[in-house]
Amino acid sequence: KKRLAVMTSGGDSPGMCAAVRAVVRAGLFFDCEVFGCYEGYSGLVQGGDLLKPMAWEDVRGWLSLGGTLIGTARCLEFKERAGRLLAARNMILRGIDALIVCGGDGSLTGADLFRAEWPSLLEELIKTGKLTEEQANPYKTLTIVGMVGSIDNDMAMTDNTIGAYSSLERICEMVDYIDTTAASHSRAFVVEVMGRHCGWLAIMAGVCCGADYVFVPEQPPSASGWKDELKKVCLRHRKRGRRKTTVIVAEGAIDDSLQPITSEQVKDTLVELGLDTRVTTLGHVQRGGSAVAFDRLLATMQGVEAVKAVLESTPNTPSPMIGIQENQIVRIPLVEAVSQTKAVAKCIEKKDFAGAFNLRDAAFQE
Numbered sequence: 001k002k003r004l005a006v007m008t009s010g011g012d013s014p015g016m017c018a019a020v021r022a023v024v025r026a027g028l029f030f031d032c033e034v035f036g037c038y039e040g041y042s043g044l045v046q047g048g049d050l051l052k053p054m055a056w057e058d059v060r061g062w063l064s065l066g067g068t069l070i071g072t073a074r075c076l077e078f079k080e081r082a083g084r085l086l087a088a089r090n091m092i093l094r095g096i097d098a099l100i101v102c103g104g105d106g107s108l109t110g111a112d113l114f115r116a117e118w119p120s121l122l123e124e125l126i127k128t129g130k131l132t133e134e135q136a137n138p139y140k141t142l143t144i145v146g147m148v149g150s151i152d153n154d155m156a157m158t159d160n161t162i163g164a165y166s167s168l169e170r171i172c173e174m175v176d177y178i179d180t181t182a183a184s185h186s187r188a189f190v191v192e193v194m195g196r197h198c199g200w201l202a203i204m205a206g207v208c209c210g211a212d213y214v215f216v217p218e219q220p221p222s223a224s225g226w227k228d229e230l231k232k233v234c235l236r237h238r239k240r241g242r243r244k245t246t247v248i249v250a251e252g253a254i255d256d257s258l259q260p261i262t263s264e265q266v267k268d269t270l271v272e273l274g275l276d277t278r279v280t281t282l283g284h285v286q287r288g289g290s291a292v293a294f295d296r297l298l299a300t301m302q303g304v305e306a307v308k309a310v311l312e313s314t315p316n317t318p319s320p321m322i323g324i325q326e327n328q329i330v331r332i333p334l335v336e337a338v339s340q341t342k343a344v345a346k347c348i349e350k351k352d353f354a355g356a357f358n359l360r361d362a363a364f365q366e
């Protein structure tokens with residue numbers, strides 16, 4: 001029987017529980033044994049109770065839950081070879097040679113490197129007497145499959161990451177709340193949203209909440225002109241009778257000289273316009289709460305596909321990342337998706353903002 005392990009890693013996102021549930025149940029359905037790897041990569045490194053079999057009923061009720069019930073962590077030990085040696089040994093002692101990781105680009109890259117290093121890890125474990133050849137030989141290759149769990153929607157080559165729409169929903173609810181008090185007092189609100197270096201949450205929230213202005217990293221405004229432009233737009237809206245002003249600032253917002261645009265700067269600019277202005281940084285409420293229907297669906301379809309990808313993988317198949325493109329669940333070479341994601345950051349560094357915008361996926365550009 002094929003034995004695979006499933007883990008969630010990096011920042012949690014709503015839908016990760018649904019993804020684990022889908023992997024566990026699809027795995028059992030296809031006659032595999034499925035291990036839960038708890039606390040991200042720490043589960044592999046520490047083994048013990050953090051790497052244990054999961055049964056059908058263990059994931060009962062998980063479909064709608066937020067966060068991740070198998071835990072997640074940013075594991076420093078796994079970044080060192082010594083940690084990865086422990087991880088490989090723990091896996092082999094349990095007969096696991098396939099790993100499905102649901103996380104962001106860092107977690108998925110780590111997994112792919114682990115796969116590349118696997119033969120040399122086994123060699124070292126045998127040489128140092130930590131494993132016998134008989135123990136290691138049946139597990140010569142490691143299969144890695146990635147699923148993207150992140151509220152940021154910052155992974156290239158997939159239209160959506162698991163959790164992004166739940167987070168967007170949360171942001172919209174919060175901005176709706178803010179709007180009622182803003183309009184009552186005729187105030188301006190600067191709402192800072194997450195997304196790391198990606199402006200997807202900010203842009204989408206801007207569209208869905210009818211914001212006056214949105215600042216995102218991929219389309220930085222002019223360093224010398226953005227304050228005047230912001231004032232002009234907000235004033236125009238006020239003159240049309242709008243009683244509130246809503247400006248969404250992505251946490252990674254910058255100007256075209258790559259200097260950060262902070263919520264406080266935006267607030268000061270609106271104050272100069274004579275608007276009574278408050279800043280709300282939404283913070284981790286954006287990552288909390290249950291998964292919206294789309295994330296449940298995405299996680300479930302991708303979890304099933306991830307198990308199929310494990311079963312169909314060969315030593316020559318590049319590690320796939322399960323994604324969605326134009327509503328089709330697809331397998332994408334993980335390395336390519338990660339390198340295109342990094343290319344966006346490189347474009348921004350080189351001030352090639354049009355390039356950065358174009359490299360973002362269709363869902364962003366729409």
Ligand code: F6P
Binds near residue numbers: 287
């Ligand atoms: O990647 C998800 C995310 O929520 C980002 O949007 C944000 O920048 C970061 O994680 C916050 O990380 P932490 O939870 O470690 O503060």
